[in-house]
Amino acid sequence: DAGITQSPRHKVTETGTPVTLRCHQTENHRYMYWYRQDPGHGLRLIHYSYGVKDTDKGEVSDGYSVSRSKTEDFLLTLESATSSQTSVYFCAISESGGSGETQYFGPGTRLLVL
Amino acid sequence: TQLLEQSPQFLSIQEGENLTVYCNSSSVFSSLQWYRQEPGEGPVLLVTVVTGGEVKKLKRLTFQFGDARKDSSLHITAAQTGDTGLYLCAGDGTATNKLIFGTGTLLAVQP
Numbered sequence: 324d325a326g327i328t329q330s331p332r333h334k335v336t337e338t339g340t341p342v343t344l345r346c347h348q349t350e351n352h353r354y355m356y357w358y359r360q361d362p363g364h365g366l367r368l369i370h371y372s373y374g375v376k377d378t379d380k381g382e383v384s385d386g387y388s389v390s391r392s393k394t395e396d397f398l399l400t401l402e403s404a405t406s407s408q409t410s411v412y413f414c415a416i417s418e419s420g421g422s423g424e425t426q427y428f429g430p431g432t433r434l435l436v437l
Numbered sequence: 438t439q440l441l442e443q444s445p446q447f448l449s450i451q452e453g454e455n456l457t458v459y460c461n462s463s464s465v466f467s468s469l470q471w472y473r474q475e476p477g478e479g480p481v482l483l484v485t486v487v488t489g490g491e492v493k494k495l496k497r498l499t500f501q502f503g504d505a506r507k508d509s510s511l512h513i514t515a516a517q518t519g520d521t522g523l524y525l526c527a528g529d530g531t532a533t534n535k536l537i538f539g540t541g542t543l544l545a546v547q548p
Contacts, residue, residue, distance in 0.1 A: 327479075358538075365441075365525055365538035366480070381535065413479050422529050423468035423487050426536060428479025 326350055327429040329414050335435045342401040344432050346414030348394075352427075354420040355397040357381075357389060359410040360431075366413065372397055373420055404436045439464040441528055441539035449545045450516055458511045458542045460526035467529050469502055469509045470536070474523040516546045 326349030336342050346355060354373055358366040358381075368381030370389040378389050386408060388400045401408055414429040444459045460469070468487040472480035484493050486502035486509065493500045497520075499512040509526055526539040 363446075363540060365443075365540045366527075367538070368535055371535065415479070423470070423485050425470075425482045425485070428481070430477070431479055 327414060327416055327427060329412075329429040329432050331432060332430065333433045335437065336404050337437050338405055339403050342404050342434065342436075344399045344412055344414075344434070346397045346399070346429060348397075348416050350416060350418075350427070351394060352416040352418050353394075354417045355391065356415040356417075356426065357387075357397065357399045358413045358415065359383065359408075360413060361410050369399065369412075404434075406436050408434065409436045410434060439466070439528065439537050441526055441537055443524075443526060443539040443542045445542060446540065447543050447545075449547065451547050452518055453515055456513050456516060456544070458513075458524055458544070459508070460510065460539050461508045462528065463507065464528075465506050466537075467506070469506075469529070470527045471500055471509070471511055472525045472527060474525060476522075480523075480525055513544075516544075518546050518548050520544060521546045 328347045330345045356371040357369040360366050367383045369383055369387050370381050372378045372391040375391055390398045412432045415426040417424045417426045441460055441462045450456055470485045471483045473483055474480040484500045489504045489506045491502045497514045501510045524542045527536045
């Protein structure tokens with residue numbers, strides 16, 4: 324199994340509070356991704372990183388920011404959580420982001436915004 | 438925007454039955470992947486197909502990429518309870534290296 328951990332695994336928070344989710348990898352892969360998974364929508368890309376301090380937006384980036392100060396860590400921040408951000412968040416990594424390359428997923432973080 | 442639609446959304450079958458899951462789009466994809474996700478875990482890659490018309494077999498699972506690279510199918514022969522899970526197709530868009538995931542098919546195989 325690829326060495327990917329996510330923390331926390333579960334979180335309950337209130338509307339308007341900031342929340343930071345962490346993804347940590349031990350594979351030294353260049354690309355890291357944050358997805359959210361909601362019923363009927365599959366997985367949707369929030370943000371991704373192609374190197375330290377290099378990030379770009381995905382399909383559903385509004386209300387989210389990311390940072391990557393080290394190869395192994397990719398942080399996702401909800402600046403002011405809303406109920407629509409209740410979801411399961413998955414981090415993924417890939418070696419070089421090439422076409423058809425495997426993405427390896429973490430175990431997910433279940434976030435509930437009340 | 439490239440979209441991938443999967444059908445059916447839900448499938449409940451008895452052990453030993455055969456089934457097919459479809460993944461369709463109006464867009465062309467340079468490659469297509471199938472992932473399986475079990476409850477409480479992240480998706481795990483099953484296969485990648487890259488050539489139009491390509492067929493790949495993984496034990497009882499057969500994957501096909503459409504000739505025009507717009508669709509794919511997953512056929513499971515003699516389903517087992519261990520096949521239970523969420524099956525996701527994911528396409529690698531021709532204009533970007535970001536994966537686009539399908540809506541998912543939730544499969545339940547009853548003993």
